[in-house]
Amino acid sequence: MKFTLKIWRQKNTNTAGKFVDYQISDVNSDMSFLEMMDVLNDELVRKGEEPVVFDHDCREGICGMCSMYINGRAHGPKRATTTCQLYMRNFSDGETITIEPWRASSFPVLRDLSVDRSSFDNIIQAGGFISVNTGQAQDANSTPVNKEDADLSMDAAACIGCGACVAACKNASAMLFVSAKVSQFALLPQGQSERSERVLAMVNTMEEEGFGSCTNTGACEAECPKEISISNIARLNRDFLAASIMK
Amino acid sequence: MKYSVKPLFSSTIGKKLLMAISGLFLCTFLVVHLIGNLQLFKNDGGFAFNVYSKFMTTNPLIKTVAYVNYALILLHVFTSLALTIKNKKARPVSYGYNNAKANSIWSSRNMGILGTIILVFIVVHMQNFWYEMKFGEVPMMSYFEYISPEGKTLSTQNLEEVAPSSYGTVRQVIVKDLYKEVTTEFSEEALLVLLYVIAQIAIGFHLWHGFASAFQTVGINHKRYSPIIKTLGYGFSIIVPALFAIMPLYFFFIK
Ligand code: HEM
Ligand code: FES
Numbered sequence: 001m002k003f004t005l006k007i008w009r010q011k012n013t014n015t016a017g018k019f020v021d022y023q024i025s026d027v028n029s030d031m032s033f034l035e036m037m038d039v040l041n042d043e044l045v046r047k048g049e050e051p052v053v054f055d056h057d058c059r060e061g062i063c064g065m066c067s068m069y070i071n072g073r074a075h076g077p078k079r080a081t082t083t084c085q086l087y088m089r090n091f092s093d094g095e096t097i098t099i100e101p102w103r104a105s106s107f108p109v110l111r112d113l114s115v116d117r118s119s120f121d122n123i124i125q126a127g128g129f130i131s132v133n134t135g136q137a138q139d140a141n142s143t144p145v146n147k148e149d150a151d152l153s154m155d156a157a158a159c160i161g162c163g164a165c166v167a168a169c170k171n172a173s174a175m176l177f178v179s180a181k182v183s184q185f186a187l188l189p190q191g192q193s194e195r196s197e198r199v200l201a202m203v204n205t206m207e208e209e210g211f212g213s214c215t216n217t218g219a220c221e222a223e224c225p226k227e228i229s230i231s232n233i234a235r236l237n238r239d240f241l242a243a244s245i246m247k
Numbered sequence: 248m249k250y251s252v253k254p255l256f257s258s259t260i261g262k263k264l265l266m267a268i269s270g271l272f273l274c275t276f277l278v279v280h281l282i283g284n285l286q287l288f289k290n291d292g293g294f295a296f297n298v299y300s301k302f303m304t305t306n307p308l309i310k311t312v313a314y315v316n317y318a319l320i321l322l323h324v325f326t327s328l329a330l331t332i333k334n335k336k337a338r339p340v341s342y343g344y345n346n347a348k349a350n351s352i353w354s355s356r357n358m359g360i361l362g363t364i365i366l367v368f369i370v371v372h373m374q375n376f377w378y379e380m381k382f383g384e385v386p387m388m389s390y391f392e393y394i395s396p397e398g399k400t401l402s403t404q405n406l407e408e409v410a411p412s413s414y415g416t417v418r419q420v421i422v423k424d425l426y427k428e429v430t431t432e433f434s435e436e437a438l439l440v441l442l443y444v445i446a447q448i449a450i451g452f453h454l455w456h457g458f459a460s461a462f463q464t465v466g467i468n469h470k471r472y473s474p475i476i477k478t479l480g481y482g483f484s485i486i487v488p489a490l491f492a493i494m495p496l497y498f499f500f501i502k
Pocket of ligand 1: 465
């Protein structure tokens, strides 16, 4: 397969970037999108040019590092898929593929396609945990959890923190991410004692980090590789309202 | 866990709550306003409509609700402005290529533009009828009211149909003929009719997304009820604006 790649090149956070066109041929349709990028970088290095910087780690769809905005979609055209799990057979031969970084003031571009997602880390550090005393583990069955809540909590916990929700949202809102991280604890008994503090701390940090507000467009849910539901956002809204009134 | 309690409405979630509550209040207002306006279709020379307008402009409870309504429109507009500014700042560099229609509906992405059209309409509409009714020169008309000995209004009667009453007294009431004002404007001003129809389309699209969205904002998202709310919202956003839009069209083209 042959492609024209229109890739965003940017030296660092403080310089303006621009699109640069690259031609790539002999792409195997079974290559992943990242393998295709590897081949391109290999060619660039051979020609003495700067390779394209992009983030990746697990390459099996679980770490959330492979942030790329491909042909106008977070992680490309396929539903519920990270970039590393996207294959070149999902594109047509000869196509022009536009590749950009996540665009949000809270995710500054480090270089080319790589962005700094520390703002997510800061939100997690504010309250995305439970405080427990260490020591002997309890018997697992001593804290009963009803099946429906356990399932919902597990669904929320599937969030890999990739930032596709922010990237796809017209407001660069982090509400889906925050709502998943709040919900996974809010649904379990272990999360109850700090439930109000958690939602206040995480939402405050979210606001301070400069993310936009939620317009309920549903773009986040549609582009989330883990298909996190926006019903979590409704839960976040409820919890935040309750905590703001009670505290 | 380090946390601080900030004023609810300083957060974007709190601001959205204001948007949702004011938006839903405005939806209720639309229904009341619509039911009243349907009196325009009564073929009684404007009697029913004028009795209704007199009630709406003089009843203290209605007057209070009307001021609450104006305040909520302003709240809705200024909150949306604050949110939009924050949202624009959150993405200073836009995408070179963005395929947003793959993940969201058009109306959800254009609430601000739709709202602005609605705002322009509200201003023109208020100037047209509210201002004219209050301060302008409006033709007068009159009807009769039957008053019981205790001073209560028993019934209202069109001039032609007045009949001697066996109880109470009859009083002639002179009011501004808003019916005439409305119907002449609509039958003569093509541009105005066009603006009214465009505004109703904008309200339709605004609520196509906004109605169900408001429930999500206040935290209502339920497996069984949310699809019902969505369907209700779609119905609301078609039927209510369509009925409003028919009024100017009816007086312009038919009557
Ligand atoms: C008939 C009048 C109006 C009604 C019934 C109405 C109703 C609504 C409703 C129900 C929502 C959804 C709230 C939510 O998502 O929680 C909404 C959102 C919105 N409205 Fe209105 N609205 C009206 C007029 C306006 C006007 C005049 C403007 C602005 C100039 C405006 C701007 C907006 C914006 C920007 C949003 C989206 C806010 C966001 O989600 O970020 N609306 N409206
Ligand atoms: S590289 Fe880990 S999810 Fe794609």
